[in-house]
Amino acid sequence: MDCLYVEFDPQNPPVSWHVDDSWTFADLIKDISNQLGMRDNINIALYGSRLEPNMVIGTSILETDIIQIRDKDMKPLTIRKEIFDSIDKLQPDQYRIFYTESFTSITKGFVISLSDKILKQDYRETIKFIRSEIQKHSDIEEYAIIVKLPSGIIYREGSLFEFFDAYPQAKHHIYVDLVNTDNYEVDIGDILTEEIDEICDTTDLLKTSFSPMKELDDIEYEYAAVVYGLLSNSNSDIIDKIISWCEIFTRYSPALVGLYDIKNKLSIKYHQIVSISNVLITIIHDIFGQNDMTVWSHVLMLFNYIESQNMQFTNKFKIYYAPFIRDKSKSYFLNHYDTLNHLTTYNLDFTDQYLLSNSKLFLPTSGDLQKAKEMTFQVFSVIDLNEKGRVCIFKTDDGMNLYLKPKYDKSSKDFEKIALIINPRTGSQEEIDIAKTASIQNSENKGHSRNEVKQINIICCDLSRSMENSNKLKNAKKVISILAKNVFEFGIGTMWGLINFSSTVKTVLPLTAIASEFSMAVNEDSELGDDTKLFEAIKVASETITSKSEYFDNVYKRIVVVTDGIDNDNHYKSDESLQKLTKILTDNKIILDVIFIDESDSRAAVMSQATGGLAFFFKGSEQNLMESVFSSDGFYDLSLRKYGKVTVPDKYSIDFKNFATGVNLRDSEISSNEEVLTLEQAISRIDKKEKELEKNFEKLSSTLFAIRQQMKDICCQKEFIDWVDVFVNKNDFSHWNIFLKTEENSIYEEKWFKLSLHFVDSYPLSAPQLRFIHQIPHPNVSLDGTIQLKKLRGGYDSTITVFSILRSLRNMLTSPVIPNCINNVVRKCMNDKGKLNWTRISLIYNDYVYYETREEFMNEIKLSNENVKVDIGRIITFDEDLEDPFTHRLIELPVRAPNGRYFDMNILQFQIKKSENAHIVDPRTGEIIDFSNLSLMKLDQPCQLRIGEYKQHYHLH
Structure with a gap:
């Protein structure tokens, strides 16, 4: 070995350092210290392993590896400016x-x-x-x-x-x-070795042919560009899975060693992307020579494999592969499976005793995982395409496709968005209309296709001058934006439209699949008028929807009106004209929701009821309550509307007795007379389904695979807990009924409450929908059962388990987050200082429904009598107190923060280093904690003992 790469600072390129094969690492440290004048004690690390000084470099170094130099605290060294060009x-x-x-x-x-x-x-x-x-x-x-x-x-x-x-x-x-x-x-390797003395063949990451354009036909030329785009948007988990795929399907493992450097650094340099792309293209050439499958078929094989790995190893296990070790039997892989706690580390004798103390700093945090949802190998929906602006994979009824870039058709009246894609089944470039492709779906796949448009929302906003008073227009735009945010956040495929009305009716935004366009249109300034043409706006909205009925059949269709006045258009004075308009809505199954501010039009309210919609009335002083309505899952998710057949009243009444004042959607997706399955029975049925699919060389959907994992997780936990019971819909495994017992020290005193859980099509990339069926008096639970829990909202990522969500919910019922109050009735029970009057709340809810004992709800359940025995394995979900909130991993070095919560010291130090003033947001509670005195904190010995007991109980050593 003539030379190796030495890295001092991860932010700078490594330095090529000439060594002798007989040198030990102690010799290397001495040479570095002498040449750079470093008198402080320094350490060296190799892929997370801390190597002994007497180990000989020539026999223990990995191919193409980079030696990391750290100071005595294992932090990057500060090198003189001469070393690196700025x-x-x-x-x-x-x-x-x-x-x-x-x-x-x-x-x-x-x-x-x-x-x-x-x-x-x-x-x-x-x-x-x-x-x-x-x-x-x-x-x-x-x-x-x-x-x-x-x-x-x-x-x-x-x-x-x-x-x-x-x-x-x-x-x-x-x-x-x-x-x-x-x-x-x-061959860039030749160029480098001829012209630059400091680069050596044996350790050069670029030793393979550098140009991916080598002998490429047109199809492979495009493939190279796609690979660039995918890799440049990847992270370490994705690189892991690429390596794994290449091991299974190819014989080119020696050429992939550069992937490990990318994976461990959680970053990708351009020259590495080019090198890896060349490797993958070489692999494709090899595959081409063995069979007649198209290059794109193998790209899809790679995508499918990575997708299955994402589902299989979401947060239960990580696979880490050891790079090549130089030895007499040539290079080979050591495959290591490890649980959540450690990177697999390795050195000459393949032991992990030299685990780098701060190796966790290089692992993805919960924030990284959240960002990873936007990474390369997520299969996007068609309507997400123009949000991406980069190469990605999306899915239609025909299968997966590659999106290259947007192409705006400026000749179109509506500036409809055209996407340039590659269809792997033909290997050719095609242009698609995003809106039409998103809406034309195979009826057999209804409810199963991830990219399916599930609902249409056209918002009609009142722009009469009276809306300027008391910030009514400002608040209206705010809640409309909240509606769009929630729909997008929960992955509900939606087409959006916006109509403004006053003296005239103007279509501001035609139906679009792009949520950001809708949000921008809502917040644009518009001219105000004197009149209120409310019903004319509803008519225009209904015509817009019916004109697209060819594309949007069998989806939920809705018009939402926000207004502060009564319609004063002479065209709609008679009952006959209103009946005719209502019939248009009901015939086309269009739901009308109406939000009234200060004044209400009883005719619009009755029309809303006739279509199966909801009507709300808010006084000007109660506009802040609108936010809780628009944030309610019963409002933004139309699939939760459980109404009977839509009928049109023979005669309209101005009687307000039936005027809806709240969202009442507490019915379960599983009817009370329906037979249900236990978790074990459901697992057994999914196992049988999987075996049937395997006979036809098919596999479970990624969503169903992930649902089964959650079932097994809860089954494992039930050995140790007695506060949750779960039952599954016999005909749809994505619908669960959950019975949750509150804590003894809560105001509910160990009562059982019933909840409904629904896994959306994009689970686990999108959060499951969980809500209370039984009305419960709590600040963070709305009247319709919506739960304001961080793990179900912005704080969700695919590593969070259902059991973890239920555990956090149970804690929240005992310790509510008062500032996040979404319950209008409970809000009225607060004093001026924001304190809750629980006595008053109990009086209001003295008739709320709950179960005293488990036997009470078991008597209402119709269980299947199947006898099954399933292998649920062993899956660990950490005690929440012992779980680091940033990585969702078991804490190794616990420190107690000022708010009483525990953090892992290494992870916390890394977060503080990234912050500007050592003020960190606790992901569990959202509160800001000052860690400027972290140096004064010591390891919490009692917590460390608890962690030891936990590891012993679960055999985690």
């Missing part, structure tokens, strides 16, 4: 060009300024300019150049201005591959 911060008109000639050129590049003229010129002229700039730094006469832009898009047409305008999130970086003009390939 990387300038780009000015607005500056761009950095990276090109594949030398190690420096592909890691640092050089900065150029691009005028508006150059940015807006044709791409051929831009290519010439970039080539001329590179020639100032290097001689590239014998090479052609291939320019790529952020997200891995190959620059072939248009101007740079158009690209950066379409992709505003793209950084000002331009990447160039040098390609030999004779044979369209260049």
